[in-house]
Amino acid sequence: MRRVRRPSTPAGRGVARWIPYLVVALVAVASLAGLAIRPDSDTNPGSADYVIMAGSAGLRWDDLDPQRTPTLWAEATKGSIGWLSVRSAMRVTCPSDGWLTLGAGNYAAWPRHTTGSVCEPAEPAITQPDDIGANLTEQRSVVQNNQDLLPYGAVPGALAESVRCTYAFGPGAAMAAARPFGRVDKYKPSLPADTRGLLSECNLSIIDLGAVTGTGEQRRQQVQAADATLARVVAARPQRSLLIVAGVSDTERSNRLHVAIAEGEGWNGGWLTSAGTGREGYLQLIDLAPTVLTALGKPSPEKLFAGRSVTVVEERPADVSEAMLGVHNADQRSVAQNAVAEIFFTVLAGLQILLFLLAIPVLVRARRHTGPRGPSLPPGRVVAVLELALIAGALAIPAALLADATPWWRNSHPAWVFGTVTGVFIAVGTAFVRFAPRYRRRLWPLGAAAGIAAVVVGFDLLTGAQLQLNGVAGYSAVHGGRYAGVGGVGLGVFVAGLLVLAGSLAQWITRQWRPVVVVILGGIGVVMVGSPYLGADPVGAIAVTAGVCVAAAITTGGWLTFPRFAWAALAGLGLTIGFALLDMRRPATDQSILGRVLTELLNGTAGPAMQRNAAANGQALLDSPLTILAVAGVLMLAFCQFSPWGGLNRLFGLHPALRAAGAGITVATLIAGVLNGSALTVAGAAAATAVPTAVLTALRVLLHAADRTRPEGETDGPGGPLMREDPSLTGRV
Incomplete structure (x- = not known):
């Protein structure tokens, strides 16, 4: 029997086959290099022989005035200033929690005995067995409660234990200055009229300037008394x-931003x-607390402080009013953001659910039946209106991000103004998608809406994430979870937009190069x-890396088999380990959250962090309207996937890269939500961005599922005219 010799593969074709893999490897290396680059850490601006911590519960920037509070205004003008987030172990930081957190350098809480709209004053039980110091009788039990019942590992009194001597003036100051066993080195119930020499007896003095509560004339008098002290x-x-002046807590059961001033040698301006x-x-x-120790030249206690030492950045406006009030009043904006964000996402969830319910009968009628008595196709006007509504729903969160560029929060009716501005941006975006020349192409609405979402979030990140800080579609500084970069909502929108855009673009090229498109765009996203x-x-x-690897593995067609998943997981794990090892080589103060978590895992102190993360996931799962959006999106996709009228199987048969994008989005958003303690927040934002236009595209596939088959080779490019047979019906992918 004669052996037939198989023709050899041309050398050029063999080399070309490896080019996509080489591009993928280069993108992975570039992504790792991009993650490894970090800013140079700032140094402390100056040292001191003495630190004076003057605190006032409830003191906010809008309490200051050059005439009524001349001392506070002068210190703010000379010194460095900032917005102080007073997050503690409690959802609302009352005076006792704030003073205790100050002395612990970690999230701590004082036991509460009552509930109501106003916080209890800081009135600890204090005994003075001598004329020098004092004892907090409850301190031992408070320390035990923070260690056993709270997940932060706080040790009240850690700051006092780190210095030679502490002098406290006032009951609130005593709570911050007490050592873990309750002893206050030196104590006076209030600041004496003659303070000569007292502030140099210890290297750390803590002074209670008095609480600021209420409104109107009562509040102004309390602020003036604090200024006189x-x-x-x-x-x-x-x-x-x-000298450090701080509004150490809230005085009502609401979260606010407070005053922070540091004035001294090296702390002038900025x-x-x-x-x-x-x-x-x-x-x-x-x-x-770590700032105090750094200024005094003393090391911070190992594993006890959760904060970082404060530094100074130059180029702030010289006028305090221009820097902290008016259009730059972050406290006023954060208050409006908290109220409007809940309304916005609740309304969005309700409207998208209603939209999905209205789309179901249209999907059912869009399915063509072979029998003569099948239901007629839905009217063209109904389909057109539904498509516009689905596009508008997909653009709601990107439009909300753009609306945060306007001063809507300064209006007396911020919710209505924000809703109006958001509606205008939604209308503009919808018109852009609708009146584009390629609107009739099957994938245009899906890809265009995804591209708009990715561009909006990406541009915001490139310009300093200004739209997300205290933004309705971003995060609030008063919550203390995040202050810079991308938030959970922005991450979900960005990942969904980027991967759907990558899947849509990948359909325009040959299968061999589709993973390259996904990896290039995904690498930029990472x-x-x-x-x-x-x-x-x-x-x-890390989550985006995992999602991109999964999407790239199945973008050429087929399902996510175990070998594909294994190779994708190994690639993502390799990139993550490489970044983690680079991060762990930095000093502890310069590490990212990833490096700190791995360090805690290695030294056996990660238990409290894992407990905090689990608690945060549980709270976010129950409290966030985005959980409803995530569930609603999954149910709608399940209907489109498994029902005879859904059309999603047909869509994936025509465009396997979109199925890959969906798998990548699912993996990335779930990992990001769980690891960041935000549960389904990221997934909900992604669902709100991608699911409406996915339903629109499935509807288009159904409406033209029975159109004629084009001869092989007669193509117009992926996402071309609607008249095209679904190859999933013939077994082709």
Whole structure:
């Protein structure tokens, strides 16, 4: 029997087969390099022999005035200033929680005995067995409660244990200055009229300026009293001292941003910031304890402080009013954001669910029947209106991000103004998609809406994520979860937009090069999400990496088999490990959250962090309207996938790259949500962006499922005219 010799593969074709894999490898290396680049860490602007911490519960920037509070205004003008987030272990930080958190350098809480709209004043039980110091009788039990019942590992009194001597003036100051066993080194119930020499007896003095509560004339009098007390502090402060003024807590059951001022040698002018926030002009209450120790030249206690030392960034406006009030009043904006965000996402969830319910009968009628008595196709006007509504629904969150560029929050009716501006942007985006020359192409609405979403979020990240900070579709600084980079909602919109856009574009080229398109766009997304200059979310970058690897593995067709999943997982794991190893080589203060988590895992202290993450996931799952959007999106996709009238199987048969994009979005958003403690928030934002136009595209496929078959070779490009047979019916992919 004669053996037939198979023709050899031309050398050029064999080399060409490896080019896509080489491109993929180069993109992965470039992504790793982009993630590894981090800004140089700032250094502390100056040292001091003494630190004076003057705190006032409830003090906000709109309480300050050059006439009524001349001392506070003068210190703010001379010193460095910022917005202080007073997050503690409680959802609302009352005075006792704030003072305790200040002394712990970590999220702590004081036991509460009542509930109501107003916080209890800081009135701990204090005994004075001598004329020098004092004892907090409840301190031991408070420390035990924070260790056993709360997931933050806070040790109240950690700051006092790190310095030689602490002098406290007032009950709130005693709570911050007490050591873990309750002893306050030196104590006076209030600041004496004659303070000469007192502020130099210890290297750390903590002064309670009094609480600021209520509104109107009562509040103004309390602020003036705090300013008068601060004037005596300024007059008696020793040489080479750093004065820190902080609104250490809220005084009502609502979250606000508060005053932060640091004035001393090296702290003259500029914005206060910290590595914990990554945003100029923002710092956290937990950052003050490490700042005190850094200024005094003392090391921070290992594994106890959750904050980072505060630094100064130059180029703030010299006028305090211009810097902190008016159009730059972040506290006023954050209050409006909290109220409007809940309304917006609740309304969005309701409208999208209604839209899906209205789409179901149209999908059912769009399915052509072979029998003579099958239902007629839906009217063309109904289909046209439904398509426009689906496009508008997909553009709602990107439009909300753009609306945050306007000062809607300064209006007396912010919700109505925000809704109107968002509606205008939705209309503009919908018109752009509808009146484009390619609108009748099957994939145009899906790809165009996804591209708009990705561009809006990407441009925001490139310009400093200004639209997300205190934005309705972003995050609020008062919650203390994030201050810079991409938030959970923005991440979901960006991932969905980027991968759907990649899947749509990949349909225009040969199968061999489709993974390259997904990896190139996905690599850009990984860098933008994970870079500390842009998205500043390394955990999100890990999730996007996993999603891109999964999408690239199945973008040429077929299902996500175990070998494909294994290779995708190995590729994502390799990139993640490479970034993690680079991150762990940095000093602890410069590590990202990924490096800190791995460090905690290696030294056995990751338990509290895992407990916090689980609690955050549970809270987000129950509280966020985006959970409803995620569930509604999954149910609608399931209907389109498994019902005879759905059309999603037909869509995936025609365009396997879109099925790959869907798989990648699912993997990325679920990982990002779980690891970041936001549950289905990321997935809900992605569903709100991608599902409406996916339903629209499935509807178009159904409406033309029975159109004639084109002869092989007669093509017009993927996403071409609607008259095209579904190859899934013949077994072709």
